[in-house]
Amino acid sequence: MDWSVIINNLPFLMKGLWMSVKLATLVVIFAFPLACLIAVGRISTRRWVRYPSAIFVNAMRSNPLILIVFWFFFLVPLITGKPVGDFASVMIGFVVFFSAYFTEIIRSGIQSVGRNQIQAGLSTGLTYFQTMRMIILPQALRNMMPALITECVIVFQGTTIAYVVGLREFLNSTFLITEVTLRPAELYTFAAFVYFVVCFAGSSLARQLEKRQVRT
Amino acid sequence: MTDPLVDIRDLSLWYEKFKALDNISTSFSSGRCVVICGPSGSGKSSLLRCINRLEEFQEGDVLFEGQSLRECPNIAALRSNIGMVFQHFELYPHMSILDNITLAPRHAKGKSKADAEALAHTLLERVDIADQAKKYPAELSGGQQQRAAIARALALEPKLMLFDEPTSALDPEMIVEVLRVMRDLAKDGMTMLVVTHEMVFAREVSDEIIFMDDGKIVERKETDDFFSNPHSKRAQDFLDRILMKI
Numbered sequence: 001m002d003w004s005v006i007i008n009n010l011p012f013l014m015k016g017l018w019m020s021v022k023l024a025t026l027v028v029i030f031a032f033p034l035a036c037l038i039a040v041g042r043i044s045t046r047r048w049v050r051y052p053s054a055i056f057v058n059a060m061r062s063n064p065l066i067l068i069v070f071w072f073f074f075l076v077p078l079i080t081g082k083p084v085g086d087f088a089s090v091m092i093g094f095v096v097f098f099s100a101y102f103t104e105i106i107r108s109g110i111q112s113v114g115r116n117q118i119q120a121g122l123s124t125g126l127t128y129f130q131t132m133r134m135i136i137l138p139q140a141l142r143n144m145m146p147a148l149i150t151e152c153v154i155v156f157q158g159t160t161i162a163y164v165v166g167l168r169e170f171l172n173s174t175f176l177i178t179e180v181t182l183r184p185a186e187l188y189t190f191a192a193f194v195y196f197v198v199c200f201a202g203s204s205l206a207r208q209l210e211k212r213q214v215r216t
Numbered sequence: 217m218t219d220p221l222v223d224i225r226d227l228s229l230w231y232e233k234f235k236a237l238d239n240i241s242t243s244f245s246s247g248r249c250v251v252i253c254g255p256s257g258s259g260k261s262s263l264l265r266c267i268n269r270l271e272e273f274q275e276g277d278v279l280f281e282g283q284s285l286r287e288c289p290n291i292a293a294l295r296s297n298i299g300m301v302f303q304h305f306e307l308y309p310h311m312s313i314l315d316n317i318t319l320a321p322r323h324a325k326g327k328s329k330a331d332a333e334a335l336a337h338t339l340l341e342r343v344d345i346a347d348q349a350k351k352y353p354a355e356l357s358g359g360q361q362q363r364a365a366i367a368r369a370l371a372l373e374p375k376l377m378l379f380d381e382p383t384s385a386l387d388p389e390m391i392v393e394v395l396r397v398m399r400d401l402a403k404d405g406m407t408m409l410v411v412t413h414e415m416v417f418a419r420e421v422s423d424e425i426i427f428m429d430d431g432k433i434v435e436r437k438e439t440d441d442f443f444s445n446p447h448s449k450r451a452q453d454f455l456d457r458i459l460m461k462i
């Protein structure tokens with residue numbers, strides 16, 4: 001084993017890692033609020049809101065991530081009519097795909113709060129939307145925090161799929177260096193180590209939050 | 217005002233195929249305290265929830281101050297005139313007692329934070345938990361929580377208060393403190409509809425009593441009349457069972 005290959009190519013690899021982190025972060029930032037809206041729609045008593053939300057969620061969840069990413073990569077430029085860049089096209093695919101998974105987490109979080117709290121909010125003259133935003137979602141968020149963080153870790157792992165459209169995220173960068181240096185053993189070991197560290201940090205955070213939740 | 221505050225007309229409510237309220241017509245005038253009793257599943261809670269349209273009834277109508285609930289364009293605004301108190305309090309666990317109480321005045325009635333808080337402190341004083349404002353619901357006893365919930369409902373400055381078994385989740389010593397608050401409210405002329413099995417409260421505080429069974433109002437009488445004169449057999453059986461338990 002010759003680890004110098006990693007030191008020598010570290011700037012390139014870190015650029016890739018930064019791309020992965022940026023992509024995952026932006027995906028979560030956009031997917032989460034979107035998922036909140038869809039989740040509220042998903043439990044609405046109005047059919048014309050509930051059905052489309054359900055169809056969206058099920059359609060996304062029954063397709064592989066790679067297909068959705070590919071699909072949006074080619075679809076987004078068609079819709080916008082002008083190129084928005086590879087990064088944006090890929091990101092939109094991820095946002096759409098993961099918002100479906102976030103929706104289901106949020107939905108079960110909302111349902112863990114219970115109908116009576118909704119009735120309490122509504123009975124004081126708050127609108128349904130206000131009740132959701134100020135009473136139900138904050139409680140739901142607290143209950144679902146561990147599941148949400150776990151999902152964020154999955155998003156981070158999922159960003160590896162971006163390599164299919166040539167985006168230089170971390171794994172793709174590692175791959176490119178491997179092609180040149182022919183040192184796959186060292187490079188992939190390093191990549192696995194990095195993914196482990198990031199994901200372990202995430203799941204530790206989830207555990208911490210879970211503990212804090214029990215205390216309050 | 218001669219009109220009744222709440223006028224219920226041929227109201228029927230179904231849950232799927234099950235008819236929970238069966239063609240109910242009745243009305244409630246301002247300033248009166250009416251107790252609703254009846255066996256479990258008779259539709260008492262359902263009736264209360266129709267009065268602020270938490271339940272979407274399928275037939276008939278409820279008029280609140282002459283306004284049809286069925287045709288009400290802004291049901292949230294209408295609800296902000298009706299306070300509701302639940303069996304399990306339903307305080308918001310992630311907010312302090314003060315925030316629980318000021319939430320609706322600020323966001324549904326458009327009061328300023330300062331006004332809402334001033335009102336909240338007055339009400340907390342009134343329900344005798346002025347020192348609990350900063351605490352969270354889980355830090356209060358059941359009786360204190362229910363009184364906070366009453367304060368939250370009163371913060372709407374409501375024209376009507378609905379109580380759905382406000383004491384049945386409480387220990388006996390806490391029941392007393394909640395009933396005392398409710399008695400004071402009735403004395404002050406608040407219009408109240410109270411689902412309860414507390415017959416002592418009913419006898420001492422209420423003006424009228426409604427007995428429900430099978431989604432229908434079987435009987436409605438002035439309180440003195442209800443307790444002194446013989447009534448329908450079903451109501452009598454029910455009363456015997458309730459009073460036996462005490």
Ligand SMILES: Nc1ncnc2c1ncn2[C@@H]1O[C@H](COP(=O)(O)OP(=O)(O)OP(=O)(O)O)[C@@H](O)[C@H]1O
Nearest residue numbers: 231232234236254255256257258259260261262263
């Ligand atoms: N959300 C619901 N969905 C389906 N059925 C319901 C629902 N709420 C109430 N019911 C049914 O409607 C009937 C009347 O219920 P309701 O809660 O109004 O009775 P109640 O008189 O308040 O009873 P209790 O004393 O047990 O509170 C019951 O048979 C109940 O099972």
Ligand SMILES: [Mg+2]
Nearest residue numbers: 260261262380
């Ligand atoms: Mg009930």
